Amino acid sequence: MKSNHVRYAAFVAVLLGVGPGAFPVSAVSFPAARTLTVHPGESIQKAVDAARAGDTVLVQAGTYHESVTVKTSGLTLRGVGPRTVIVPPAKKAVPSPKAAVGCVEGGKGICVVGLRNKPVADVTVSDLKVTGFSSVGVWSLATDRLTVQRVRAEKNGKWGISQEHSTRGVFRNNVARDNGDAGLYLANTTMSEKGATDSRGLVVEGNTLEGNRNGLTVLRLRNLTVQRNYLTGNCTGMIVIGDENKPQAGALTVSENHVLRNNKYCAKTARLPFVQGSGIVLSGAESVLLTHNVVEGNSGRSPLSGGVVLFKSMVGAVNAKNRVDENWLSGNAPADLVNQNASKSGNLFRGNFCRVSIPAGLC
Numbered sequence: 001m002k003s004n005h006v007r008y009a010a011f012v013a014v015l016l017g018v019g020p021g022a023f024p025v026s027a028v029s030f031p032a033a034r035t036l037t038v039h040p041g042e043s044i045q046k047a048v049d050a051a052r053a054g055d056t057v058l059v060q061a062g063t064y065h066e067s068v069t070v071k072t073s074g075l076t077l078r079g080v081g082p083r084t085v086i087v088p089p090a091k092k093a094v095p096s097p098k099a100a101v102g103c104v105e106g107g108k109g110i111c112v113v114g115l116r117n118k119p120v121a122d123v124t125v126s127d128l129k130v131t132g133f134s135s136v137g138v139w140s141l142a143t144d145r146l147t148v149q150r151v152r153a154e155k156n157g158k159w160g161i162s163q164e165h166s167t168r169g170v171f172r173n174n175v176a177r178d179n180g181d182a183g184l185y186l187a188n189t190t191m192s193e194k195g196a197t198d199s200r201g202l203v204v205e206g207n208t209l210e211g212n213r214n215g216l217t218v219l220r221l222r223n224l225t226v227q228r229n230y231l232t233g234n235c236t237g238m239i240v241i242g243d244e245n246k247p248q249a250g251a252l253t254v255s256e257n258h259v260l261r262n263n264k265y266c267a268k269t270a271r272l273p274f275v276q277g278s279g280i281v282l283s284g285a286e287s288v289l290l291t292h293n294v295v296e297g298n299s300g301r302s303p304l305s306g307g308v309v310l311f312k313s314m315v316g317a318v319n320a321k322n323r324v325d326e327n328w329l330s331g332n333a334p335a336d337l338v339n340q341n342a343s344k345s346g347n348l349f350r351g352n353f354c355r356v357s358i359p360a361g362l363c
Helices: 002-015 044-050
Strands: 035-038 056-059 062-065 068-070 076-078 084-087 108-113 124-131 136-141 147-154 159-164 170-172 175-177 182-187 197-205 208-210 214-219 221-227 230-232 236-241 253-255 258-260 278-283 289-291 294-296 306-311 323-325 328-330 337-339 348-350
Touching: 035 044, 044 056, 044 068, 084 108, 108 124, 124 136, 136 147, 147 159, 159 175, 175 182, 182 197, 182 208, 182 221, 208 214, 214 221, 214 230, 230 236, 236 258, 294 306
Parallel strands: 035 056, 056 076, 062 084, 068 108, 076 124, 084 124, 108 136, 124 147, 136 159, 147 170, 147 175, 159 182, 170 197, 175 208, 182 214, 197 221, 208 230, 214 236, 221 253, 230 258, 236 278, 253 289, 258 294, 278 306, 289 323, 294 328, 306 337, 323 348
Antiparallel strands: none
């Protein structure tokens, strides 16, 4: 513990711009990071409420009937893998004083919540399973540098894992399966229509997104990377959605993803027609780079069906200045590449391995 204390103090000294000669490290005292362990039958929320910045709440294997809200920056909430299971309360719960309004009552499993002008920062949620909630498995709002990794979010009513009004998030090596809407949902906000916001380098990497309506939804965001994910068995593998507001959604890189047989049927919504057999869909997006993805066997008769589809937005937003380069597309119907935008919109298709396109000549 002593060596950890010294290393931490030295690290802070570097951040403050002082060296060992400025004053002795031992002259500064910092509380040591703690690990608060939760066992079956105990409350995760009580441990989270007692934790300080830098602490880890370690949740042992077992099933925990509760919702959990994190509002403390620098906190790690970690299980021991999918044997740590969080499910809805068996009866109506009394919210913790620190619980976010709408977390317990709103049918959400884990909520990481900051303030609009003061985001909660550097929180990590990892190595656990969240299932059976009527709304969202893991929900985050007003966060900065949130990391969600090795989480299984299954059979939740709306989204498996979601984030809104946040920056610099990392979503890595998660499994989101059989959720009612998106497996992974990333947005500026769902409360109102605004221009896309800068996510400041959000990363979506190495996730398995299966059996949802949309494997991944990106709504009115810019500046993010989506790479090396596996998307299968959804109605749509991935969809990037913008609207008529400025700036447009886009300015993101989608690379090295495997998008396979997303042929589940989903009924129409107020904003989109019925969906089936959609691999990667851009709807009202600009300056997206799609490169080195493998897109196979996505087949349907929806207006959004096909391998890579540039869909003319229901609200009139045009896909523009997007690049679809060097992807491998096979067995998608009605076509591997579909561009529903005007020829002058500046979308480029180059070096793709594919057989059929609409209009012809994109392969």
